[in-house]
Amino acid sequence: MTQEDRRAAAIADIIARTGIDEAMIDHLVRAFYGRIRDDALLGPVFAARIVDWEPHLQRMSAFWSSVALMSGRYHGQPMEKHLPLPVDARHFDRWLAVFVETARDVCPPVAADHFIERAQRIAQSLELGIAAQNGLLLAKGQRLQRPDADVFLPDTSFAEAEHLA
Template sequence: MQHPTPQPPAAGHDGDSTTRHALDTSAANVPPEPRRAALAAALRQRTGLDEDVLRRMVESFYAQVRLDPDLGPIFAAHVADWPAHYAVMVDFWASVALLAGRYHRNALRAHKPLGLRSEHFDRWLQLFDATLQQHVTPQARSHLLDIARRIAGTLRQRLCPAVTPAHQNGGLHAITNDTHAAGSA
């Protein structure tokens, strides 16, 4: 099924600038826990994110995922308790976006049995970005989309290695691990 191409991030997006700004403006000589709390506060202030925003975002996103003809069947086959899944996903996004430290599961292991294909990650990012555009500030969108792209890239690389382009895996052929050599047979 064809889906629209996602829109680029908000103007001024330059990678993980929100996190980098928080790190750059926090005192390096502060002990780890107070520093994490200061970083989290800076991220909240800069992005407008908090637990309620993340909860609304997660619930809205998965409402769209459940209706999606490509992703919906995958989630329907693997998620029996949606409120519990929402709670785990809020913990996940609070941990990766706001340094909450509540998510302690293995995301790769959770996704491995799903039979995901490369295009599933593209569709996931499209729906996620559309949800972000509706529910969060441009700064939060930039921050969350940067994290989501890195996660999707890592999961895609680990779960779909046969479709990872050679330039993303160090020039090794995805199936044989041979290097690409022009004119070789």
């Protein structure tokens, strides 16, 4: 069996178990980033970096296809893109909360669970990478906490932003 045959078999297995396909991935990505763009904490972080959303949405669909289906469609360096962002644990928690809510709203439960499990690992990996880039080696269970002046926060306090979201 060739590598391409193994990949096709793995994709077919995931589709059979979860119902995930490219159309579901695209729907999830668009719904998620629609919510992110309106989010008080995360929206401005993305708006400062993304002018043309369509190429970003297409890239994220390819990324999630690679993550969820093992399709190999995404060829990029996500860690590299995230290292300079002015974020910490608060941002990752919010990103994950919006992702979980969106996945539960737009996907069948088995598919949502599949996406969420991977999103949790991605958020953790990116948080650890950003911490390391900033000279912090996080112990197991420790979170990236940066001074407020070093991260993007909306004009209101974080607690108020959570209340508004």
